[in-house]
Amino acid sequence: MSRQLRTSRFDPRAGFHAEGKDSRPSVPQGLLKAARSSGQLNLAGRNLGEVPQCVWRINVDIPEEANQNLSFSSTERWWEQTDLTKLIISSNKLQSLSDDLRLLPALTVLDDLSSNRLAAVPAGFALLSSLLRLNLSSNQLKSLPAEISRMKRLKHLDCDSNLLETVPPDVGSMESLELLYLRRNKLRVLPEFPSSRQLKELHLGENQIEMLGAEHLQHLQAILVLDLRGNKLRSIPEEMCLLQSLERLDLSNNDISSLPCSLGNLHLKFLALEGNPLRTIRREIIAKGTQEVLKYLRSKIKDDDGTSQNDSVPETAMTLPSESRVNVHAIVTLKLLDYSDKQATLIPDDIFDATKSNIITSVNFSKNQLCEIPKRIIELKEMVSDVNLSFNKLSFISQELCLLQKLTFLDLRNNFLSSLPEEMSSLTKLQTINLSFNRFTVLPPVLYHIPTLEAVLISNNQVGFVDPQKMKLMEKLSTLDLQNNDLLQIPPELGNCVQLRTLLLDGNPFRVPRAAILMKGTAAVLEYLRDRIPA
Known part of the structure; x- marks a missing residue:
């Protein structure tokens, strides 16, 4: 009492x-x-x-x-x-x-x-x-x-x-703060965080921030996600490379014309650059995804003697008389086998012949008319890590692709795929797969058996079901894009997939969660779903 x-x-x-x-x-x-x-x-x-x-x-x-x-x-x-x-x-x-x-x-x-x-x-x-x-x-x-x-x-x-036009410096001394959302305000300056050793996510998208200085970054040593999209940034400081914990960096829709080459030394899993007037990186490199951009930036880092690693090679693509269709410059300097945007139904043998004794880590056969994966791609199985087969007419995945043991990035968007073979489970290093704009009606079951996957992009299909119990076992999955599919309901158990940092569900016919919940971001959606799990 x-x-x-x-x-x-x-x-x-x-x-x-x-x-x-x-x-x-x-x-x-x-x-x-x-x-x-x-x-x-x-x-x-x-x-x-x-x-x-x-x-x-x-x-x-x-x-x-x-x-x-x-x-x-x-x-x-x-x-x-x-x-x-x-x-x-x-x-x-x-x-x-x-x-x-x-x-x-x-x-x-x-x-x-x-x-x-x-x-x-x-x-x-x-x-x-x-x-x-x-x-x-x-x-x-x-x-x-x-x-x-x-x-x-x-x-x-x-x-x-x-x-909000400013944020009090005192916020930077909140010793337990891990997630800070300041999107869609009127901030002009990035707040400083002198004591925020635990801050893991900082979301500042859609403000009016014009400048990013070293003083704004030096204390963000634990940061994993930095969202700066939709601001007025014109440049990125070299000190960004000090954020060695950073995994996701969104710089889209700013006024950035160039990037520091040192950015290539970050261990980013996701880098968004769309909507910037970039002049130093070709658009086709950006289209290949994060790892290709980072690789390109690393290739531009100057040696200790002050000369660029690429200075010995002319900036224009080299071609040999007998290999007029082969981009030798890309093979030698970027380790890239490129035969894209040709509207070809087959990849000519001389394209593969040109690799000779060179090391090839990336393959780009996008924007062609391929109905099957070239069998000779198996010749690169010991070295290739990135493969881009987007914008073709593939309706099935052949065995050759499943033998690329070092594959980490696979782009299959804009094809005619409705399933993936079980043999793809042998891709034990695959981190990112893009299956957007295909004909999938379910999340391909084999994906649940690739434990290294960190990003699954399967928007604009007809997916009507995902298995939250199996997805929970994908411990490294941090990004799942299910936008514009046919999901009539979102299983509450999906809320237990706490490893997800980005869950995109817009454009599906389900009624709950409501749009207002989706706008609050992934953490809010997952919490909402967890609250709906039957006792």
């Missing part, structure tokens, strides 16, 4: 208002009663202009049912209630928050304050010392209180879609 004694000095009915007798909003008693038992309260989408006082005081005041019953069953002992740990009040009309928020010190998740009309965050937030996740997205915030830095346990802070 300790809780009863502790709260007995309060008015038993304080904070509760019967509907029709008070103009302030009320909350159904059944919801409050359930919240005292579960520690979770969901008030999303209730058209609230303010949070009822009874919510802030749910663990302080004696509940109304205490005055109605003289005896209680084991399930109705209100004095044994659970402190509120999760409060959801998104998609309402809140314009402000009461300082009484401090009366809920046990909160670990305050979700979806998102999609309201908040213009400010009370300094009392700092007293929520147990909070792990705070979602303030889709409001009208112009600033964040410096006191927010006192939330020492906060790991996830979402401030997407607000009016």
